[in-house]
Structures are given as C-alpha cells and as structure tokens.
Amino acid sequence: xxxxxxxxxxxxxxxxxxxxxxxxxxxxxxxxxxxxxxxxxxxxxxxxxxxxxxxxxxxxxxxxxxxxxxxxxxxxxxxxxxxxxxxxxxxxxxxxxxxxxxxxxxxxxxxxxxxx
Numbered sequence: 001x002x003x004x005x006x007x008x009x010x011x012x013x014x015x016x017x018x019x020x021x022x023x024x025x026x027x028x029x030x031x032x033x034x035x036x037x038x039x040x041x042x043x044x045x046x047x048x049x050x051x052x053x054x055x056x057x058x059x060x061x062x063x064x065x066x067x068x069x070x071x072x073x074x075x076x077x078x079x080x081x082x083x084x085x086x087x088x089x090x091x092x093x094x095x096x097x098x099x100x101x102x103x104x105x106x107x108x109x110x111x112x113x114x115x116x
C-alpha cells in the first residue's frame with residue numbers, strides 16, 4: 001500500500017521488507033503492515049511527514065535496531081522510555097527512580113492486578 005508521497009526508494013524498501021516478512025512466514029496483511037510502518041517511521045525520522053509520534057522520532061531507526069538486536073540473547077522488549085510512559089499512564093508511583101527492570105516488574109504487576 002505505498003502512499004503517493006513516498007519516493008521510489010520508499011516504495012522499493014516497502015516491497016523488500018514485505019517480501020522478507022512473507023519469507024519469514026507472516027501473512028500478507030501482516031507483512032504489508034510491518035513494511036508500511038517501517039517506511040513511515042523512517043520518513044518521520046527524516047522529517048518528511050507532516051506529523052510524527054514521539055516514539056517514531058526519538059527511537060532507534062528501524063534499520064539500525066534490526067541489525068543491533070538480531071543474533072543476541074538479551075531481552076528485546078520495550079525501551080525504558082516506553083515502559084516509563086506506560087507506568088505513568090497506569091499511575092505507578094516512584095517510576096522516575098526505577099530501573100528498566102523495576103519498571104518492567106511494576107507494569108507487569110499492575111497489569112496482573114487489573115485482571116482479578
């Protein structure tokens with residue numbers, strides 16, 4: 001689903017990512033979604049969009065993140081900033097002094113408490 005405002009390079013990147021996702025066994029719809037989100041995030045980081053979410057502009061670029069995270073055994077979950085924002089929405093106190101691990105446990109604990 002390339003957009004009109006996408007460059008030829010964006011369209012090639014979209015097709016390349018979509019084909020790669022299909023090879024990994026993702027459905028056609030999911031492959032298209034991942035490819036479009038990736039291209040749109042790159043466009044936002046380059047300042048080529050009218051609006052951009054804070055996570056799109058401040059997070060690691062998708063091309064760098066994929067290379068850094070692949071082939072490692074470390075946890076690949078949300079960033080500390082993402083966990084902090086979720087803790088803020090949940091009203092978790094003391095979040096500014098928490099480490100990433102503490103934020104993960106606090107958010108998971110709060111989510112578990114909601115289900116009861």
